[in-house]
Amino acid sequence: MAQHTGMCAFRLLGPMEVSVGPRTVALRGVRQRALLARLVLARGRVVSVDALVRDVWNGNPPSSARTQVSICVAALRRLFRDAGAGDDVIVTVAPGYRLAPAEHRSDLAEFADKTEEGFELSCRGDAEQAAERLQQALALWRGPAFADLTADFAELEAGHLAQQRMLATEQLMELRLELGEHRSLVGELTSLVRENPLREQLRACLMLALHRSGQRADALRTFREGRDLTVDELGVEPGADLRAVHDRILHDEPERSAPPTALPVAPLLPAPSQLPADSSVFTGRGTELRHMDEALASPGPGRGAPVCCIVGPPGTGKSALAVHWGHRKADDFPGGRLYADLRETADLPPRHAAGQVLRGFLRALGVPPKQIPTGIEECAALYRSVLAGRRALIVLDHASSYEQLAPLLPGDGPCRVVVTGSELLMDGTAKVLRLGGLTQEEAVRLLARSAGAARVVDDPVGTATLVGLCARLPVALRAAGARLAGKPHWTVADLVDRMTDRGSLLDALGRGEHSVRACFDRALRLLPPEVSDHYERLGRVTEPAFDVWTGAQVLRLAVRDAEDALERLVDLHLLEVAGRDDCGALRYRFPALLGLHAADRHAVLPRVGARRRELALVASGAGGVIAPPPGADRGRAES
Structure with missing residues (x-):
C-alpha cells in the first residue's frame, strides 16, 4: 500500500513551527532549525551547500560543516517521512538542496501573496476587499519573525519582514479610515504610534481619526508630539505629508476626497525613507563627508544624476559612512531615500537581482503593483520616469558589478546616488572616495564611544596600543569596544594582553555583533x-x-x-x-x-x-x- 503523504507547513512569522497535516514535526537543535529556515526562505530555489555552511554557522563554520549539513538533511528527511510527508520534501539538486514547491507551503509566502493582493485591490479602489486581505495577512503573525533563531541571515530577514508588516499595517489603517472606521481606530492607532513614534504615516492616520471623531485639539497635540520627537532625535522637521495633514486640521479645511478608483496609491503615502538606522557610535570622517558633499553637488547639463562610489577594504565602514551621510542630508531629499543591500541578492544573476530591487523601489515610490512591468528594461524605464524631477537619494550598498548597478541608476535630474563596494564599478563620471582607517584621534573617540570613556581616558598608553593593534579599522575598534563593554572588570591593558599574540588577535576581536572575522568572511563570499x-x-x-x-x-x-x-x-x-x-x-x-x-x-x-x-x-x-x-x-x- 502506498504511504500516505501530507503537505508540509512551515510557520516562521513567530517561533518556528513545522507540521505535516495535523502532526507537528519536532525539530532537534538549532542547526536543523537554521538549515530548514534557510531552505524555506529560498522559496523553491536551490541553496548550495556552501551557502548553507556559511549561513547556518554565521560565516565561521567548523571543518566538518559540509558533513554536518549532509547529516542534518538526512535527519530532517527522516522526521518528515515519519510524520507522513514522504521522501521528496527536501530534494538534492547540485550544488545543494531545495524544498519541493509542490510539497510545502509557508506563512512567509502566504503573507507575501495576501499583502500583494491587498495592495492591488486597494489600487483598484476596492477598499473593503483590500482591507480584508491585509487583515488576513497580518493575522498570520504570531510574534517577531524567526523569534527563536539567532542566525545572522534570519535576523536580517526578520528586519525586512518587520518592515513589510509595518507597511501592510499602515495601508490597512488608511483603508479602514476610508471605510469610515475612524472612531474604532483611535485606540488601535494610539497604541501603534506609541510603539512606532517615528512612523509618520501612522501618526497622520491617528490625527485624521481624532479629527474625524471630533477631537481636533488631540489631533493637533499628536502632531506637536511627533514634531518634537523628530526634531530632538533626528534633527529634522516632519515630512511634507504629515505637515499637510496638520495644516488642513489647523485651518479646519474640509477633507479632500475623490472616487476610490481615482486613488491608485494611498493618499497619505509618505516619501520612502528606507535608510537603515544611523550608527549610534559613528565617529569622525569629517574630510570624507565634505568630499561627499562636493561629489554630490549639482551636476553639469546632460551628465545625469551625480554618483559617489565609496570603495575600500572590508571593515573600513563604507556602509556606515553612506548611511550617515544620507541621514545627515535627509532634508535635501524630500522625494525619498531609497536603500538596497545588494549583498542580499548576491545569489541571483545580476539582472534578476536588479529586477528584484527595482520592483521594490517602484512599490516604495507609490507605483501600484499591477502597473509594475515584468521585464527589466521596462521596469528600469518606469523607474527613471517616476524619479524624473524628484529629488531622491538612492543608496546601493555592497555592489559587486556594474551589470547589477546599471538598471538602478536614475536618469538626468535632481536625484543623487551613493554606491559602496570593494572596487570601482562605475565609469569616469562617478566621483570616487577611497576609504581607509580612521585617524588616531577618531579611532580613540570611536573606542571610547563603544567601550565607555572612563577606561580609555585612564590608560592613554594602553589605548594607543589597542588602536594600533586594531589598525584604526572601524570594525576592529567596534569589536574591541564591544568586548570591553561586555567585560566591565577588564582594563584596556587586559584586552591588549590578549591581542599581542598575532595568532589569537582575530579571536579576541571575534565576539558579539561586531566580529572582524565575520566581516571579512562576508566580503569574500561576494x-x-x-x-x-x-x-x-x-x-x-x-x-x-x-x-x-x-x-x-x-x-x-x-x-x-x-x-x-x-x-x-x-x-x-x-x-x-x-x-x-x-x-x-x-x-x-x-x-x-x-x-x-x-x-x-x-x-x-x-x-x-x-x-x-x-x-x-x-x-x-x-x-x-x-x-x-x-x-x-x-x-x-x-x-
Whole structure:
C-alpha cells in the first residue's frame, strides 16, 4: 500500500513551527532549525551547500560543516517521512538542496501573496476587499519573525519582514479610515504610534481619526508630539505629508476626497525613507563627508544624476559612512531615500537581482503593483520616469558589478546616488572616495564611544596600543569596544594582553555583533571562487611584502597570470602595493588585519582537503554510509 503523504507547513512569522497535516514535526537543535529556515526562505530555489555552511554557522563554520549539513538533511528527511510527508520534501539538486514547491507551503509566502493582493485591490479602489486581505495577512503573525533563531541571515530577514508588516499595517489603517472606521481606530492607532513614534504615516492616520471623531485639539497635540520627537532625535522637521495633514486640521479645511478608483496609491503615502538606522557610535570622517558633499553637488547639463562610489577594504565602514551621510542630508531629499543591500541578492544573476530591487523601489515610490512591468528594461524605464524631477537619494550598498548597478541608476535630474563596494564599478563620471582607517584621534573617540570613556581616558598608553593593534579599522575598534563593554572588570591593558599574540588577535576581536572575522568572511563570499581562492592561498606568505614571483609560486600560476591575479586583488582592496624593490619590481602586501585573516583561512584548507579524502574513502566502502553532500568533490583543492 502506498504511504500516505501530507503537505508540509512551515510557520516562521513567530517561533518556528513545522507540521505535516495535523502532526507537528519536532525539530532537534538549532542547526536543523537554521538549515530548514534557510531552505524555506529560498522559496523553491536551490541553496548550495556552501551557502548553507556559511549561513547556518554565521560565516565561521567548523571543518566538518559540509558533513554536518549532509547529516542534518538526512535527519530532517527522516522526521518528515515519519510524520507522513514522504521522501521528496527536501530534494538534492547540485550544488545543494531545495524544498519541493509542490510539497510545502509557508506563512512567509502566504503573507507575501495576501499583502500583494491587498495592495492591488486597494489600487483598484476596492477598499473593503483590500482591507480584508491585509487583515488576513497580518493575522498570520504570531510574534517577531524567526523569534527563536539567532542566525545572522534570519535576523536580517526578520528586519525586512518587520518592515513589510509595518507597511501592510499602515495601508490597512488608511483603508479602514476610508471605510469610515475612524472612531474604532483611535485606540488601535494610539497604541501603534506609541510603539512606532517615528512612523509618520501612522501618526497622520491617528490625527485624521481624532479629527474625524471630533477631537481636533488631540489631533493637533499628536502632531506637536511627533514634531518634537523628530526634531530632538533626528534633527529634522516632519515630512511634507504629515505637515499637510496638520495644516488642513489647523485651518479646519474640509477633507479632500475623490472616487476610490481615482486613488491608485494611498493618499497619505509618505516619501520612502528606507535608510537603515544611523550608527549610534559613528565617529569622525569629517574630510570624507565634505568630499561627499562636493561629489554630490549639482551636476553639469546632460551628465545625469551625480554618483559617489565609496570603495575600500572590508571593515573600513563604507556602509556606515553612506548611511550617515544620507541621514545627515535627509532634508535635501524630500522625494525619498531609497536603500538596497545588494549583498542580499548576491545569489541571483545580476539582472534578476536588479529586477528584484527595482520592483521594490517602484512599490516604495507609490507605483501600484499591477502597473509594475515584468521585464527589466521596462521596469528600469518606469523607474527613471517616476524619479524624473524628484529629488531622491538612492543608496546601493555592497555592489559587486556594474551589470547589477546599471538598471538602478536614475536618469538626468535632481536625484543623487551613493554606491559602496570593494572596487570601482562605475565609469569616469562617478566621483570616487577611497576609504581607509580612521585617524588616531577618531579611532580613540570611536573606542571610547563603544567601550565607555572612563577606561580609555585612564590608560592613554594602553589605548594607543589597542588602536594600533586594531589598525584604526572601524570594525576592529567596534569589536574591541564591544568586548570591553561586555567585560566591565577588564582594563584596556587586559584586552591588549590578549591581542599581542598575532595568532589569537582575530579571536579576541571575534565576539558579539561586531566580529572582524565575520566581516571579512562576508566580503569574500561576494567574490568569484577563484579570487577568494587566491586570497586564501596567499595567506601562507609570511613576509610583510612579496613580489610577483613569490605570488606565482604560492598560487601555482605562470608569472603573467599571477600578476593579473595579484592586481585583481589590489582592485578589490584585498592587497595593496608596497612599493618597488631595488630592481624596480612591484611588491605587494595585505592591508592591516587582512593578512591575519588570509593566513587563518589558509590554515583551514589542509584540514578541509583531508576531510574530503576521508569522506571519499568512507563513501567507497560498504555499510550504508551517508554520502557527502552534492558538490563536495568540486571544492577547492588541498593546498
